Amino acid sequence: MASRLAGKHAAIIGATGSIGSSIAKAFAQQGAVLSLLGRTALDAQRTLGPQLTPYQPSAGDSSKAPTEHRFIKLDVTSSADLKRLFSSRKATDDAVGAVDILVNCAGITQTTILKRTHDEDVEKVMDTNLTSAILACKYAQMNDKGCILNVSSLMATRPAVGAAVYTAAKAGMIGLTSALSLELAPRSVRVNALLPGWVESPMWNSMYAFFSFPWSSEFKSSIPWFAAHLS
Numbered sequence: 039m040a041s042r043l044a045g046k047h048a049a050i051i052g053a054t055g056s057i058g059s060s061i062a063k064a065f066a067q068q069g070a071v072l073s074l075l076g077r078t079a080l081d082a083q084r085t086l087g088p089q090l091t092p093y094q095p096s097a098g099d100s101s102k103a104p105t106e107h108r109f110i111k112l113d114v115t116s117s118a119d120l121k122r123l124f125s126s127r128k129a130t131d132d133a134v135g136a137v138d139i140l141v142n143c144a145g146i147t148q149t150t151i152l153k154r155t156h157d158e159d160v161e162k163v164m165d166t167n168l169t170s171a172i173l174a175c176k177y178a179q180m181n182d183k184g185c186i187l188n189v190s191s192l193m194a195t196r197p198a199v200g201a202a203v204y205t206a207a208k209a210g211m212i213g214l215t216s217a218l219s220l221e222l223a224p225r226s227v228r229v230n231a232l233l234p235g236w237v238e239s240p241m242w243n244s245m246y247a248f249f250s251f252p253w254s255s256e257f258k259s260s261i262p263w264f265a266a267h268l269s
């Protein structure tokens with residue numbers, strides 16, 4: 039079977055995480071050349087790099103596309119860095135270049151009820167989970183007939199106690215996706231949101247203890263537990 043993504047350049051923001059690295063492995067297996075971004079991208083180059091199917095450029099590939107998988111350090115809370123990395127169509131050491139596929143998968147969680155969530159944490163959760171994706175979509179040099187995948191969450195539609203900001207950000211990803219799909223339709227760029235349920239990962243581990251408590255059906259009887267854990 040022909041590789042479905044042969045010759046495609048995919049930029050994966052959050053490629054160093056559990057879901058992002060799985061996406062990266064699948065894309066590389068299907069023939070894509072990858073730009074893998076995250077704060078720990080340089081560490082991931084040693085661990086994830088050897089697990090990626092090497093890219094095989096073919097004669098018809100654009101000269102502007104990278105010729106091998108690249109790991110690029112990026113903190114998505116820096117709008118200046120997003121702009122610097124994504125604003126040019128030519129792939130260089132300091133630029134992602136034009137992309138066929140953009141995946142917005144960076145995310146952090148929240149495990150505090152809103153009243154107890156510090157303002158700085160509200161800002162950090164929104165910046166990491168939503169604003170970064172808005173800016174990446176804004177600055178990314180999408181090729182025509184490309185595709186954007188925004189990783190939202192099932193929690194966007196089925197929220198839980200202790201994740202109001204995370205839920206708002208993930209619901210925002212759905213709004214961003216819907217609106218952008220209209221704006222980019224004339225260029226045949228598809229924009230879709232993924233809403234994963236629970237997937238085991240460092241993020242999942244940090245949330246599990248909190249959310250495994252049966253909040254919804256037994257909320258009233260949980261008040262003593264609630265008080266004990268949040269006071």
Ligand SMILES: NC(=O)c1ccc[n+]([C@@H]2O[C@H](COP(=O)([O-])OP(=O)(O)OC[C@H]3O[C@@H](n4cnc5c(N)ncnc54)[C@H](OP(=O)(O)O)[C@@H]3O)[C@@H](O)[C@H]2O)c1
Nearest residue numbers: 052054055056057076077078113114144145236237239241
């Ligand atoms: N696990 C689940 O059950 C689940 C369910 C629904 C949706 N999701 C969503 O799926 C996505 C991936 O989550 P995961 O479960 O794979 O968690 P994970 O393994 O903890 O991965 C989180 C990713 O986000 C990146 N990231 C966090 N802050 C960043 C920052 N400031 N700048 C750049 N990258 C940053 C991390 O990269 P660095 O540490 O290298 O910066 C990492 O690649 C998230 O958007 C999450 O909300 C997860």
